[in-house]
Amino acid sequence: MKFRAFLISTALTAVTISYGTLAHAADVKEVQMLHWWTSGGEAAALDVIKQAVAKQGYAWKDVPVAGGGGGAAMTTLKANVAAGNPPTASQILGYYALEYAEQGSLADISNLADKEGWDKLIPAALQKFAKTNGKWGAVPVNIHSVNWIWLNKAVMEKIGGTEPKNFDEFVALLDKAKKAGVVPLALGGQPWQEATMFDSIVASTGGTEFYKKAFVDLDEGALKSDTMKKAFDNLAKLRDYVDPNYTGRDWNLATAMVIKGDALVQVMGDWAKGEFAAAHKEAGKDFLCYRFPGTDGSVFYNSDMFAFFKVPADRQAAQLALAEVTISPEVQSAFNVIKGSVPARLDVSDAAFDICGKKGIADVKTANAKGTFFGSLAQNYAQPPAIATAYYDVVTKFMHGGIKTSDIAVTELVKSINAAK
Amino acid sequence: MTEREAATAMARRKLGPSLRGWFQDWLPRLVLAPSFLLVLVFVYGFNLWTLFLSFTSSKAFPTTNLIGFTNYLRLWNWTFETDPPSNWYTALVNMGLFGGLYIFFCLFLGLLLAILLDQKIRGEGILRPIYLYPLALSFIVTGTAWKLFLDPRIGLENALHDWGWTSFHFDWVVDPKMMIYCVAIAGIWQSSGFVMAMFLAGLRGVDGEILKAAQIDGASTYQTYRRIVIPIIRPVFFSALIVLAHMAIKSYDLVLSVTGKNPGGAAELPSTFMYSYTFTRNQMAIGSASAVIMLMTIAAIMVPYIYSETREQNR
Numbered sequence: 001m002k003f004r005a006f007l008i009s010t011a012l013t014a015v016t017i018s019y020g021t022l023a024h025a026a027d028v029k030e031v032q033m034l035h036w037w038t039s040g041g042e043a044a045a046l047d048v049i050k051q052a053v054a055k056q057g058y059a060w061k062d063v064p065v066a067g068g069g070g071g072a073a074m075t076t077l078k079a080n081v082a083a084g085n086p087p088t089a090s091q092i093l094g095y096y097a098l099e100y101a102e103q104g105s106l107a108d109i110s111n112l113a114d115k116e117g118w119d120k121l122i123p124a125a126l127q128k129f130a131k132t133n134g135k136w137g138a139v140p141v142n143i144h145s146v147n148w149i150w151l152n153k154a155v156m157e158k159i160g161g162t163e164p165k166n167f168d169e170f171v172a173l174l175d176k177a178k179k180a181g182v183v184p185l186a187l188g189g190q191p192w193q194e195a196t197m198f199d200s201i202v203a204s205t206g207g208t209e210f211y212k213k214a215f216v217d218l219d220e221g222a223l224k225s226d227t228m229k230k231a232f233d234n235l236a237k238l239r240d241y242v243d244p245n246y247t248g249r250d251w252n253l254a255t256a257m258v259i260k261g262d263a264l265v266q267v268m269g270d271w272a273k274g275e276f277a278a279a280h281k282e283a284g285k286d287f288l289c290y291r292f293p294g295t296d297g298s299v300f301y302n303s304d305m306f307a308f309f310k311v312p313a314d315r316q317a318a319q320l321a322l323a324e325v326t327i328s329p330e331v332q333s334a335f336n337v338i339k340g341s342v343p344a345r346l347d348v349s350d351a352a353f354d355i356c357g358k359k360g361i362a363d364v365k366t367a368n369a370k371g372t373f374f375g376s377l378a379q380n381y382a383q384p385p386a387i388a389t390a391y392y393d394v395v396t397k398f399m400h401g402g403i404k405t406s407d408i409a410v411t412e413l414v415k416s417i418n419a420a421k
Numbered sequence: 422m423t424e425r426e427a428a429t430a431m432a433r434r435k436l437g438p439s440l441r442g443w444f445q446d447w448l449p450r451l452v453l454a455p456s457f458l459l460v461l462v463f464v465y466g467f468n469l470w471t472l473f474l475s476f477t478s479s480k481a482f483p484t485t486n487l488i489g490f491t492n493y494l495r496l497w498n499w500t501f502e503t504d505p506p507s508n509w510y511t512a513l514v515n516m517g518l519f520g521g522l523y524i525f526f527c528l529f530l531g532l533l534l535a536i537l538l539d540q541k542i543r544g545e546g547i548l549r550p551i552y553l554y555p556l557a558l559s560f561i562v563t564g565t566a567w568k569l570f571l572d573p574r575i576g577l578e579n580a581l582h583d584w585g586w587t588s589f590h591f592d593w594v595v596d597p598k599m600m601i602y603c604v605a606i607a608g609i610w611q612s613s614g615f616v617m618a619m620f621l622a623g624l625r626g627v628d629g630e631i632l633k634a635a636q637i638d639g640a641s642t643y644q645t646y647r648r649i650v651i652p653i654i655r656p657v658f659f660s661a662l663i664v665l666a667h668m669a670i671k672s673y674d675l676v677l678s679v680t681g682k683n684p685g686g687a688a689e690l691p692s693t694f695m696y697s698y699t700f701t702r703n704q705m706a707i708g709s710a711s712a713v714i715m716l717m718t719i720a721a722i723m724v725p726y727i728y729s730e731t732r733e734q735n736r
Contacts, residue, residue, distance in 0.1 A: 071701045078482070078700075099481045099703075189595075189684045245574050247595040248681030386480065389702040393508065393686065400597045400685040403505040412505060419495070420704070 028314045031322050033306075034063040034080070035091035036073040039252070041274030045339040049141075052325040058318050063087055081105050086309035088319055094129040094375065095384045097138045097307045106137030107308040107316070109323050118327065121345040123368045125375065126303050138307040139323050140344035142336050143364055145299045146269040146376045147200040147292040148356075150255070150276070155182055155264045156288060163290050167204050167234060170293040174241040177264040184241035186263035188249035189399070191392035195378035197267040198235055198395045204294030205231040208372045211300070215377040218387075218417060224410050232398060232406035239399060247400070258287070267292060269302070269379070273340030273356055282354070289356040291363070298372040299363050302379035303344060390420035468716065475709035483705060492710035509711070512689040515601045519690065520669040522605040523612070527665050528658065530609065531616025536646060538617070539624045549621070552614035560611065564678025567607035568594060571679075594679065597687035604679045604688055608672065616661050623654035659726070666722050670715060691715050 031053055037046045050060045065073035070093065077090050086105065100106050113119070113136040119127070122140060130138040149170075151161075159180045164170040177184035187193060203211040206227040214222035222228065243263075246254075255275040257263035266272060276287050283289060291297075306326055308319050325331055332343040337352050342360040346368070350361045367373040375381030380388050394413045397403045403412055478488045499509035506514070534552055538545055555563065570576045571594040581589040593599035627650055635645045673692040680688045691711060699708025 075700045082482075096481075103482060190682065191685060244592065245572075245595050247597065248684040250681075385701070385703045389697075396685040397505055400687060402597070402685070402687075408505065420702075 028318065029057070030059045030061050031089065031318050032061045032063055032087040033089055033091075033322075034065065034073060034077055034087040036065050036070040037091065038064050038066045039274075041278045041338060041340070045274075045335050048331060048335045048338065049322075049326060052328070052331050053322055056321045056325060058321055081309060086311065088311060088315060089306045089308050089322055091141075092138065092305050092307040093302065093379070094305070094381045096380070097129050097305055098132065098384075100307060100309070101132035101137050105309055106132070106135075107310050107319060108135045108137065109139075109308055109320060110134070110136045112136075112320055112323055116324075116327070118345075121327075121347060123344075123346065123364070123373060125301070125368070125373050126305075126344060129303070129381075130305060138305045139326050140303045140305045141326055142304050142332075142339055142341035143299075143344050143360075144269050144271055144302050144304070144341045144379075145360065145363070146196050146302065146379060147203060147295045147298065147300045148270050148272070149265050149267050149290050149292055150258055150272050151265045151288040151290070152258050152261050152263070153284075153286055153288050155180075155261050159264070161264075163288075164293040165296075166294045167201075171237055174238075174264070178241060182261070183243045183257065183263040184265065185238060186254040186257040186266040187242045187246050188251045188254045189242075189247035190250070191389075191396040192378060193251050193254075193268070194399045195388075195392045195395045196269060196376070197238070198231070199300055199376050199378045200267060200292035200295055201234050201238070202228070202231045203298060203300060204292055205234055208295075208298045208374065211298075212374055215382045215391075216374060218383070220414055223414050223417070228410050228413070229406040232409045235395070235398065236406070269376075270340045270342075270356070270360060274338070277338070277340065283356045284354070289359070297363070297366065297370070298374070299367040300374050300376040301364075302376050302381045304341075386420040387417055390416040471709045471712050471716075474706060475713050477706050479705040479709070481703040481705070488706075492706045493714075495707060496710055496714065508686050508689055508694055511686060512691045512694040515688060515690050516670070518601050519605050519608070519672075520666065522602070523608045523669050524662065524665045526605075526609045527613045527616045528661060530613040531661065532620050532651075534613065534617040535620035535624055538621060549618070553618050554614065555611050556615040558611065560608075560672065560675040561678045563607050563611045564604075564675045567603065567610070568679050568681060571603055571606075597685050600680050600688040604672075604676050607679050608669075608675055611675075612665065612668065616665070619657055619661050619664075620654065623657035624650065627653050663722065663726050667719055670719055691718075 035046065037043055053060055063076075065076045070091070073091070074096055077087075077092075080086055081100065092100075097106070113131075118136065118139075122130070123143075126140045126143070130136055130140055155177065159173075159176045159182075161173045161176055164173050174184035187197065199211075199215075202214065206214070206222075206225075210222060210225075210227055213219045214225075214228060251268060251272070252275050254263075254266050255268065255272045256279075258266045259276060259279045259281060270289075273283070273289070276283070281287050306322065308323065311319065327345060329343075329345070329348050332345055332348050333352050336343050337357065340357075342353075342357060342364055346365060348361075350358045353361065364373065377383055377388055377391055382388075383391075391413070394403065394409060394416050397412075398406075398409045403409050474483055475492055476487050476489060477484055478486045478491075496509055499507040500513060502510050538548060538552075542548075558566075571591070573579060573592040573595060578589060578591050594603045631649060631653075632645060635649055640648070671692060672690065673696065676683055676688050676690055676693055683689060683693055692715070695708050695711045695715065697708075698704045698711065702708075
């Protein structure tokens with residue numbers, strides 16, 4: 001009896017003490033932005049949006065959460081939303097946005113979207129993630145595509161290489177570099193990087209239709225097929241051209257190898273271009289960009305989006321201002337020139353972009369028209385994160401020797417994906 | 422009524438219903454309340470919440486949709502998936518390797534250093550903190566330092582190559598098969614000084630008379646330690662074992678910092694498994710199930726310990 005009384009009085013006292021610190025006021029003339037754009041180039045790009053928002057009369061409150069792929073940021077966001085204290089907006093990737101939309105935590109900015117005609121401006125594929133049940137809850141900021149290769153031009157000239165048009169030519173080119181004594185392929189041995197490269201290999205080996213069947217539709221026949229086995233064999237071929245210390249290397253360090261001329265080529269999404277730009281290298285003069293051999297004409301995208309959360313009515317004006325600014329052609333152009341990506345709306349002029357950016361914009365347009373514009377599995381745009389990570393597991397185990405043959409790899413792929421569904 | 426309660430009651434009678442009496446009653450409660458509630462909610466409350474989640478089908482967000490033992494069944498199946506090894510299997514094997522090496526070498530090196538320091542040598546006052554000092558660093562600092570040291574591109578291997586020993590080869594930290602040993606090396610470096618301090622305290626507690634008696638009987642130093650001193654300080658072994666075991670099970674930052682975010686899952690431990698499934702892979706239910714299993718493992722070590730401790734006190 002005494003103990004119970006003690007418990008109750010203790011609890012009551014503690015509640016009284018802790019109450020009052022919980023209350024939290026948010027400034028209505030302020031845009032709180034949660035993001036993980038903390039590297040030099042990324043921060044410079046975000047600054048474009050910051051300036052534009054400031055012009056609308058809103059203060060900018062940065063909520064940066066460091067960590068390349070945004071894993072830590074997503075955890076922070078989840079906690080904030082669960083606590084009923086969401087930021088005005090958050091950087092987010094495809095399927096994560098859908099999860100919040102299904103939870104009903106996203107705001108509805110359809111009025112603005114309808115007024116400006118976003119339905120026509122933004123590729124339908126991206127609308128799938130920004131719009132749920134006909135309501136806009138997020139805006140895409142850019143389109144990145146993953147099927148690029150980045151080459152050091154000086155090294156390319158030294159070894160007498162030319163643009164590889166298919167996978168075999170690519171291997172031949174890597175051979176040349178090996179003979180000349182440079183590291184042929186700069187790769188970071190982290191699961192997402194290996195999977196990002198494998199995305200391109202699958203598309204190159206089996207074609208875009210095969211990619212769609214296997215990774216977008218998750219067709220078991222395609223996942224188990226001989227084509228997929230061949231893709232794994234091709235991955236094993238490329239593994240021979242990577243230097244032995246690649247395990248755990250960050251993607252930007254791999255890019256630095258190409259920038260310095262220590263390595264010939266990196267297979268990476270176009271965010272790598274931001275690194276070249278930060279090192280004052282010029283597209284076409286210092287470095288070359290090609291589509292991954294055999295995937296020209298298709299675009300495997302990921303897109304950074306700003307998700308807008310349900311906030312009290314007095315903070316909605318700030319939200320709309322941010323949305324309006326983000327999608328405006330001027331910001332889209334200025335932001336993406338710095339970020340290395342291409343605009344999320346199709347009507348932006350490519351005048352300010354370098355040759356890689358121009359090609360990127362043109363490719364997105366043709367791919368969107370031809371129906372070869374697909375979400376990248378490695379970048380969480382083809383499948384939800386649970387499945388994408390299941391895919392990482394198999395690719396990375398194969399890459400590091402945990403899975404010995406491509407036969408086992410395809411069986412594992414099916415098993416792993418089914419377990420994650 | 423115990424003696425103390427009687428005394429309190431008497432005091433109360435003397436003071437009557439005064440403010441002071443009220444304070445005497447309430448002050449301990451007021452002081453203890455916040456920490457008591459915090460522990461209640463954030464330790465035991467969340468333990469129960471995790472246990473509950475492990476029986477649901479939670480993915481990115483917690484749900485209350487109960488699905489029974491499915492998550493545990495999945496982990497159980499993964500436990501025996503060896504070729505290619507499932508993440509959970511890798512985590513368990515690594516736990517055995519890391520935990521075994523870590524505990525064994527910490528105890529071994531700790532005892533060795535303690536015995537050497539116990540020889541009444543000069544400068545013990547300086548040496549002791551030097552060995553103990555690594556404990557002042559967090560695991561993440563230790564891990565990062567060791568990563569830089571072991572990295573073949575910039576660390577030991579590179580340095581020896583520069584000095585002319587070009588055939589030297591040491592690339593464990595980038596070799597998926599050897600990675601876990603690097604984690605163990607860093608961990609052992611970090612903790613053996615602490616174990617040494619524990620042992621040294623134990624050694625100092627041994628009665629000098631016994632040692633003198635052994636000396637008179639003609640026992641060698643080795644015999645004295647082997648037959649007399651170590652058996653006497655046996656409780657220290659047990660305490661050290663408990664501390665090391667739970668540090669091994671909860672080590673997370675060390676793995677990530679030494680290996681550079683655990684590439685390819687080669688250095689997976691139950692703790693990294695739990696974090697990645699719960700927070701980055703959006704399979705919260707499986708992550709919770711693995712957390713519960715970790716809790717049970719720690720409980721399996723702690724409960725007998727607490728039991729034996731309390732029994733000894735009662736005796």
